[in-house]
Amino acid sequence: MALLQAKEITMQFGGLLAVDSVSFHVDKGEIVSLIGPNGAGKTTVFNMLTGVYEITSGAIEFEGKEIHRKTPQEIVDMGISRTFQNLRLFGKMRVIENVLVGTHIRTKYNFFDGLLRTPRYQKEEAEKTLKAIDILESIGLGDKINELASNLPYGDQRKVEIARAIATDAKLILLDEPAAGMNPAESEELLRFIRELRDKGYTIILIEHDMGVVMNISDRIYVLDHGKMIANGLPREIANNPQVIEAYLGGKREK
Amino acid sequence: METFIGAVINGLALGMAYALIAVGYSMVFGVLRLINFAHGSIYAFGAYMVYFFISIQVGLFWSIMIAIVLSGILAMLVDKLALEPLRKKQSIPIASLITTVGVSFIIQNGLALEQVFTSEKKGFPSLNLFPNIMIGNLTIQSSQIIMFAVALVLLAVLSYIVNKTKIGLSMRATEQNARAASLMGVNTNFVISFTFFLGGCSAAIAGTLISGYYQIISPTMGATIGLKAFAAAVVGGIGVLYGSVVGGLVVGVVECIAAQYLGSNVRDPMAFVILILILIIKPNGLFGKKGVSKV
């Protein structure tokens, strides 16, 4: 049974049909990529999966349970977390604090424990801090935990966003153009990190334009164009699928 | 029944006064999403300018004209000197709010200085230019009628400028999306300053009309009436011109009816009671547009 199953999900803004009855699935431990030209509806699909938009029709199931009517908070609690296409970090907070905010959903001690610094607070806060440091070290930001998030270079900020998503103990991580703005060395380092995540049992859905990253790391690829699913399959099949190439290069498409 | 009609008539006159001031708040809020706390003190400044020019033997008409222009310039200066640098530095919105509070301190207390007008209340020439009109035993003062008429003319002129002129188009564009407007060649800073200028003029007109009706002015006159007019602007849906007018009339009439039946000291906070009720039911006011925030 697939970890995540989308059945003919549709999203309509007034007259505009942004996503038109798209279906796809992701199995546990897989890395699936979602590609397509700009404006194909990729980020809209992410927003539908994470509850930012309430889908017009169709159904989404995660671990067998329906999630398309749940609030974003409930969806994160069930184990799906995400990064953003245009970087939404907490700029004036330190890197480690950004990741600690990620651990918020798993924090058990309450407001009064924090206020009175009870042993329960001390124990759990230490655990959370260590977990955050471990995540940051594993992604290569071990020495930058005290930096302000807004002071970091672009590539590092991307990594902090990923670290923050991991900190929510999510099972499924949605990465929205993580390699955008990264130089080749950084995207190579990112590939290594994503593989490491997969080895640790995370399932990943990737939106990416850098074909080098996509072809190299994806187990399966779905291709979206103008809100419709036009192709899916293994990387090599997609690489020479005429429809995909045309969708990217533009030009007439026979109806 | 008659007292009810009386209350409604008084409410309409008072409401039109609020509308006049609310328009200024609404225009500035529309363009900048900013509560301009200094607007109330510019309203007082306008009234004092008229008082001053009349006291140096300038005719009533010319005193009003000069006061309107001076208030417009003052409002523009406030924007140019205090608010524009903040916009250039993209500083946090709270900084602009506090700046307007600071400016209102400066203007209000500046008027009350010993060397200027002192804090004592002053008499103001009446605008009862022609005898009152009697309906039954309800008297409608001529200054009420003048206030109504001039207010309608002013609002017509303002909505003509906003809706029909080129500068009006760029005002509406800046209101929708300042960045996009500036990309289209609209000099947004000029438009914002012009909006402040219009706001200042409308405040001076309001100051003249209302002071002509009550025939008394004081440096702090802008405080309470300013807050109530702002509540009216929000009730009507801030950023929308006719919203301010309807909001002003609603607040004015409800306030007078409340004063009539619940006692007069309920009247000041009544504007806020209406405000909170409406904000909870319709967060953007009666006619406000729902802003869709894109992810």
Add this chain to the structure above:
Amino acid sequence: MKEKKSLNLLAPFESFVDKFKVPLSILVGAFLIAVPFLGASRVAMRNLVMIFLYAMLGMGLNVLLGYVGQVSLGHAGFYAIGAYTSAILTTTYGWSFWTGAIAGACVAALIGFLLGLPTLRLSGTYLTIVTLGFGEIVLMVLRQWESVTNGNYGIRSIPVPELFGWELTLSNGGFYWLILFLSTVTAIACYTIKNSNAGRTLIAIKEDELAATMMGIKTTRYKILAFVVSAFITGLAGAYYSVINNGYIEPNNFVFNYSIQILSVVIVGGMGTIRGMYFGSALLMMFPQVFRFLNQWRFVIYGLLLVLMMQFRPQGALGWQSTLPYKLPRRAKKALAEREKAKTVQ
């Protein structure tokens, strides 16, 4: 908004204070406690008490404005609710001062909760307008509900706090220690709230509410929490105000001007910081006295100060971004040290 170069000049100062914080705090603690014995004049004592009270009020509003970024222009309403609730309970129902004060703070917190609920669907500016309305409505209730609040006559002879038979008044310095202790406890509470899960969550909501939602934070619940905590602290400060006002309070002590004063403490001192509250409060209390000779000009200059401050130091006098490394919890530091040792042994 990029931090200016001036930051590095503050860094050594901050690390100095951080390094010697234990001796420094003992020195300060001893000095503050000893003030009544150092022959401070009654005026200086009263100034200090007012500074601590307004620092508390600033800290209360700071939870809402500094942490979660909501501007309130009606905080004098909570200040009044705290003062009147404890005054009524102690004078008409004979409660002790202490239980009256706690009750005052709780009633203010409850009303903070009620005010927080419906208004949280509103974005920043509209919420500010509603808090403005809240302050005016509280005033109306105080003036009209004569059977309970005694209307404009105000409430007289409110009892003074008593500890084991010793009356803590302004004249015998007892109240000075009480306010000193109370404001320090509030400061520590604000510090622990800020540096815990709740504090980080509030600041995250201020930085980017959508990102916070996507991290699973129930933003509405935490905004209400901020309202309640802010109202509690402001109400608590209100309960102690009557002692400073010779056991008498009236509606005019809580008019709109006081909401602006509390806001100025937070803005001028430095939003989001606790040290800023003390500085903002000291500046606000001493400004009118030091510049008394200016008379009417004081307010014009005060307005100018606000405008200039927003131009050149919007983050407030002490609002600099801390340059110190993140304070790791003790146990985490211990675990990391052990890990380090384990690595070097291999």
Add this chain to the structure above:
Amino acid sequence: MKKVLAVLLALAMVFVLVACGGGETPAGGETESGAEGGVIKIAVAGPMTGDNAEYGIGFANAAKLVAEQVNAEGGVKVGDATYTVEIVEFDDKNESDEALTIAEQIVSTPDIYGVIGHFSSGVCMAAAPTYQDAQYINISPTSSHADYSSIGDYIFRNNTVITVETRTGAEIAINDLKGTSIGVLSIDTEWGQSAGNAMEENVKDLGGNLAIRQEVAATQTDFATEIANFRAQNVDVILVAGMYETLAPFALACDSSDYDVKLVGCSNAYTTSLIDIAGEAAEGIYAPVAFFAGNPDPDVQAYVKAYTDKYGAAPSALTTQAYDSTYILIEAIERAGSLDREAIKDAMFETNFDGMSGPTTFDEIGDAMKVFTKIMVKDGEFVVAEF
């Protein structure tokens, strides 16, 4: 926990030191005196800035005039030494926080022997206990809160007692003006409420027909609703418990809505500002006053002339009450024959002072008994009332 406490207190110390320094040197400087032929200081505390500035400034002007006159006649003879009188002004912005800081400053200045002041009742109530505890004589020319003078035996009030003053007002309305349907309009301050209540009782005592009572906010200028209600009851005389800031716009509103009604104010309505603002609408306004500049008594004329020459405008009722209060205090000091505060206090109770605002004696709790004259506005000035 130690770290937390440390950082906070470290910063608190640095800034509190600043504050402490600021507070050390109270304005007005301390001069150790009390030696033979030294200086007796009298503090005047009231709003010198803000909305009610004119009242505080009026207090200070009156007190300075008294000091000038007393010093001109050789100062104050206490026992065998003579002292010059010096007035120290304090601006409390009519806020109790400010007033109490000033009170602390006054009671820590040993050569101040009395305080003329605080203006509004709320501020007076807050400050009085500080003066009482420090045994400083406090005379308020304007406080009207019922419990004010019972705060202590050092607290006096040289203000017209509401019930007596409004009785004269009611007499004007019913006996002199023959009002058939009487209205009462009161402002929602503490003074306004008690004055309004006293007016109601007095009207009923005198058998008048009290038609309707209405209360308005002190800053209100829109009286359309109130006028409509008064007219509905066809009220022909209205007793107004409000300062000139309310009486003037109300008179204007009645005039411009052609409502032919007679208005009777309180003693504080007697100020030139009423005529400046209301203009002809002020014609025919009546008021009971303890002090009246037009009073032919030569002392009164001398005082009015002295005040007008020095300050350019005739003194108002409240300013005159401050003038008398200053004299009452100085005479009490002379009667006590020593600078001992207790003695001065006892001497205060024996006051029988024929002041500008009428003969003044204090009852056992410190309230002043006054005699009232009826005046009216005619051809733009105050004259003795004719009916």
